[in-house]
Each structure stands twice: as C-alpha cells, then as structure tokens.
Amino acid sequence: MTAERDFIPLNLCVLTVSDSRTLANDSSGDYLIQSLTDAGHRLVERKLLPDDRYKLRAAVSQWIADEAVDGILVTGGTGFTGRDSTPEALLPLLDKQMPGFGELFRALSFDEIGTSTLQSRAFAGLANATFLFCLPGSTSACRTAWEKIVSAQLDARTRPCNLATLRPRLKE
Numbered sequence: 001m002t003a004e005r006d007f008i009p010l011n012l013c014v015l016t017v018s019d020s021r022t023l024a025n026d027s028s029g030d031y032l033i034q035s036l037t038d039a040g041h042r043l044v045e046r047k048l049l050p051d052d053r054y055k056l057r058a059a060v061s062q063w064i065a066d067e068a069v070d071g072i073l074v075t076g077g078t079g080f081t082g083r084d085s086t087p088e089a090l091l092p093l094l095d096k097q098m099p100g101f102g103e104l105f106r107a108l109s110f111d112e113i114g115t116s117t118l119q120s121r122a123f124a125g126l127a128n129a130t131f132l133f134c135l136p137g138s139t140s141a142c143r144t145a146w147e148k149i150v151s152a153q154l155d156a157r158t159r160p161c162n163l164a165t166l167r168p169r170l171k172e
C-alpha cells in the first residue's frame with residue numbers, strides 16, 4: 001500500500017494584466033487569490049500591470065529570480081485584440097514550455113463556450129523551477145483553468161504526478 005502524501009503549501013504570486021481594471025474591480029485576480037489560499041497555498045505578492053510587455057517581463061523576471069517564489073499565476077492579455085501581448089512578453093522567459101496546457105485548457109473550455117476559446121492563447125511553463133500559468137482575463141476562464149487543471153497540478157497529494165511533487169527535482 002502506498003503512503004498518503006502530504007500537502008505541500010506553495011508560495012505563489014498573482015499578476016493581473018489589464019489596461020482598464022484596477023484592484024477595486026480585478027475579479028479574476030481576486031478569484032485566483034481566494035482559490036489558492038482556500039487550497040492552502042500562500043500568496044507572496046499581487047500585482048496589476050498594463051498590457052506593456054516590458055513591464056510584464058520585468059515583474060515576472062523578478063519573481064522567477066526569487067528563490068522563495070514557487071509559482072506565478074497570470075490573468076489577462078492572452079487574446080488577439082487590442083494590446084494583448086502576454087504570450088509575446090512572457091514566453092521568452094520560459095526555460096521549458098508545458099506542452100498541452102493551452103490545448104487542454106481550450107478543449108475543456110470548448111465544452112463551455114464553444115469555438116470562442118480559440119481566441120485565448122493561454123499557456124504555461126517553467127523558468128528557474130518556477131511554474132508560470134498564463135490564463136485569460138475572464139473570471140470564468142480562470143475558474144475553468146483553476147478547477148480543472150492548475151489546482152491539481154499544484155497539489156502534492158494528486159496522483160500520479162504533479163508539479164508540487166516535482167518541484168525539488170526540477171533543478172537537479
């Protein structure tokens with residue numbers, strides 16, 4: 001019989017990307033913070049930045065370089081419209097992409113919103129053993145991603161494999 005695994009609380013940062021939202025109406029940032037803390041993880045820092053790829057790179061690079069940060073959740077700027085440029089800003093920072101994350105997210109979302117989900121360029125990956133999940137701006141999209149993918153990936157009790165358990169080995 002396999003022993004029960006312990007939950008490992010992770011230190012997570014949340015970044016909202018939006019030209020129009022403020023902390024007063026950042027429901028998607030609020031949702032992610034509530035979800036991660038309800039799950040037993042810790043919020044290290046929250047930021048809200050405009051769709052400016054250099055500001056996004058600077059903030060996320062700082063978190064990636066911080067050994068105390070285990071993961072980063074980003075919401076917003078994944079679409080095709082306006083100044084959406086989260087992928088252009090943050091994909092260059094990744095050491096490794098998480099293949100299939102965006103495809104899995106869109107497959108799950110297809111059941112909810114149909115082909116509109118193809119307008120989301122959600123993606124995920126690893127940099128300096130820090131997990132980065134980039135989700136759309138809408139709260140319902142964040143809920144789908146959190147409930148169906150991210151929460152399990154960050155939960156060390158999840159079998160057969162998850163990022164929380166893998167983390168100590170990512171730098172070996």
Ligand SMILES: Nc1ncnc2c1ncn2[C@@H]1O[C@H](COP(=O)(O)OP(=O)(O)OP(=O)(O)O)[C@@H](O)[C@H]1O
Pocket residue numbers: 016017018021025026027028029075076077078079080081084135136137138139
């Ligand atoms: N921080 C947020 N909190 C709650 N809802 C948001 C937030 N940002 C965007 N939304 C909503 O998400 C939907 C898509 O908006 P918009 O295209 O401007 O988002 P975005 O920030 O460019 O992100 P993305 O293109 O990745 O979805 C809209 O209904 C918008 O009101």
Ligand SMILES: Nc1nc2c(c(=O)[nH]1)N[C@H]1C(S)=C(S)[C@@H](COP(=O)(O)O)O[C@H]1N2
Pocket residue numbers: 079106108109112113116117119120136137138140141142144
């Ligand atoms: N689950 C889920 N919800 C989602 C998304 C998604 O990709 N997955 N995309 C959001 C985005 S970016 C938009 S613009 C709207 C699109 O829905 P519509 O069919 O109302 O335009 O759904 C939102 N809700």
